[in-house]
Amino acid sequence: MSDVLALADVSVVRGNKRLLDGVDWEVEEGERWVVLGPNGAGKTTLLQIAAARIHPSGGVAGVLSEVLGAVDVFELRPRIGLASATIAERIPNGERVGDVVVTAAYGMVGRWRESYDELDHGRAKELLDALGAGHLVDRRFGTLSEGERKRVQIARALMTDPELMLLDEPAAGLDLGGREDLVSRLGEIALDIEAPALVLVTHHVEEIPAGFTDVLLLRDGKVVAAGPLESTLTAENLSATFGLELTLERVGDRWAARAVQPPRGRHAAG
Numbered sequence: 001m002s003d004v005l006a007l008a009d010v011s012v013v014r015g016n017k018r019l020l021d022g023v024d025w026e027v028e029e030g031e032r033w034v035v036l037g038p039n040g041a042g043k044t045t046l047l048q049i050a051a052a053r054i055h056p057s058g059g060v061a062g063v064l065s066e067v068l069g070a071v072d073v074f075e076l077r078p079r080i081g082l083a084s085a086t087i088a089e090r091i092p093n094g095e096r097v098g099d100v101v102v103t104a105a106y107g108m109v110g111r112w113r114e115s116y117d118e119l120d121h122g123r124a125k126e127l128l129d130a131l132g133a134g135h136l137v138d139r140r141f142g143t144l145s146e147g148e149r150k151r152v153q154i155a156r157a158l159m160t161d162p163e164l165m166l167l168d169e170p171a172a173g174l175d176l177g178g179r180e181d182l183v184s185r186l187g188e189i190a191l192d193i194e195a196p197a198l199v200l201v202t203h204h205v206e207e208i209p210a211g212f213t214d215v216l217l218l219r220d221g222k223v224v225a226a227g228p229l230e231s232t233l234t235a236e237n238l239s240a241t242f243g244l245e246l247t248l249e250r251v252g253d254r255w256a257a258r259a260v261q262p263p264r265g266r267h268a269a270g
Contacts, residue, residue, distance in 0.1 A: 003029045004164055004197045005050055006062035012045050012221075013057040019045040021221040022059070027164075027214075032190045032198040034208050034229070037218035038242050043201045046218070047084070047168050050199060052076045064163055081162035081196065083153040083170060093142025097133070097152055098124055100141050104159035127155035131185055147178035151185070158189075165189075167200040171207045183209045187253070205233070210253035217241040 005027035012020040020042045027033055037043050048054045049061050052073045061068040064079055091100055101124040128134045131151040136144065144152065150170055157165060170186065171179045189195050190211030200212070208215075208229075215233045217224040218241070225237040235248040238257055245260040 003065060004031070004063075005199075006060075007049070007056075008060045008062075010049065010056045010059035010061050012042075012049070012054070018221050020049070020056070023218075023221075023223055025216060025223065025226060027197055027199065029197055030193070031214055032212040033200070033214045033216060034212050035199060035201045035216045035218065036203070036205065036233075036238075036241060037224075038203065040220070041218040041241075042221040043218055044084075044168055045221075047082075047166050047199065047201055050164070051080055051082045051166050053082075078160055079163045081157035081160065081165040082168075083150075083157040083166070084168035085172075087156075088149060088153055091141050093140065095141045096137075097128070097139050097141060097144070098137040100152055101128060101156045101159055104156045124155070124159060127158050128152070130188075131155050132181065145178075146173045147175075147182065150174065150178075150182055154186075162196050165196045165198045167198070169201055169203070171202065171204075179207065183207055187211050205238070205248065205255040205257045208255055219243070 005025065007023050007025045010020055010023045010025075011018060023042075023046065035043050035046060045054070049056060049068070050063060052063050052068060055061070055068050063076060066076055098121065102120050125134060125137055128137055128151075131154055133148060133151040133155060136148055136152065141149070141152065154167070154170065157167075167186070171182055174182060186200070187209035190198055190209055198212070200209070202208070212229060214227060215229045216226045217232070217237055224241045225232050233248070233255065235246055235257075238248055239246045246257050247260055248255065248257045
C-alpha cells in the first residue's frame with residue numbers, strides 16, 4: 001500500500017447520486033498533486049476521503065498506511081493538514097490569529113482552556129512569517145481580508161507537521177495580486193524537500209504552483225487521467241475533463257488554458 005494515499009475502486013454515493021465512481025489513485029511520499037475538474041466533478045468529496053472526514057460507500061481507501069473503516073479516525077486526522085472553506089467557517093471571528101494557528105496543535109477550532117508553551121507559539125509565528133502573515137499574529141480573524149485568511153489557514157494546517165497536506169481551492173476568491181502571492185508561497189512549500197506530500201484542489205490550471213509533480217483530472221466523479229504533470233496535463237485531457245475544447249500553454253513553471261475560438265468572419269457553408 002502507498003505510504004500516503006491508496007484508493008482502490010472508491011465510490012461515494014449520496015441518495016441517487018454517485019459523487020465518486022470507481023476512483024483508483026495513489027499518492028506517494030514527496031509527491032505534490034493537483035486535482036483538477038469542473039464544479040460537481042467530485043474534487044472536494046475526494047479530499048474529504050483523503051482527510052479521513054468521510055468513508056467511501058464502496059472500495060478501499062488507505063490513508064497514511066491505515067484503512068478507513070479499520071482505524072480510529074480521531075487518531076489519524078491530526079497527521080493530516082487540511083485547509084478548506086469548511087474549516088474556515090468554524091473559526092470564530094473574534095479569535096486572535098496566533099490562536100487560530102496554535103490551536104491546531106490540539107486539533108481545536110477556537111481557544112478553550114487548553115495551554116500552550118513557548119515552542120507552540122514560536123512555531124505558529126514561524127509559519128505565519130513564512131506565509132507573509134507574521135504581522136497578523138495579534139489581529140482578529142474576522143478582520144482579515146480573504147487573502148490573509150487563506151494564508152492563516154495554511155499556516156494552521158502546517159502547525160502539526162502533518163504527513164499529508166490537503167488544500168481545497170486555496171486561491172478561490174482572491175484577486176490577481178492575492179492569487180499570485182499565494183501561488184508563489186505554495187510553490188516554495190512544494191519545492192521544500194522536508195514538506196509533506198501535498199494535494200491541491202482547483203478549477204484552474206493558472207493556480208498550479210511551481211514544484212507540483214502530478215495531476216489528477218476528474219469529471220462526473222470519474223478519473224479522466226492521472227499521472228506526472230508533464231505528460232498528463234495536455235490540451236486533450238483538459239478538454240475531456242471540462243467538456244470544452246481548450247488550448248493549453250506553459251510559460252516557465254506556470255500554465256494557462258483558454259477556450260478554442262473559431263476564426264472571426266468564418267461562416268458555415270450553406
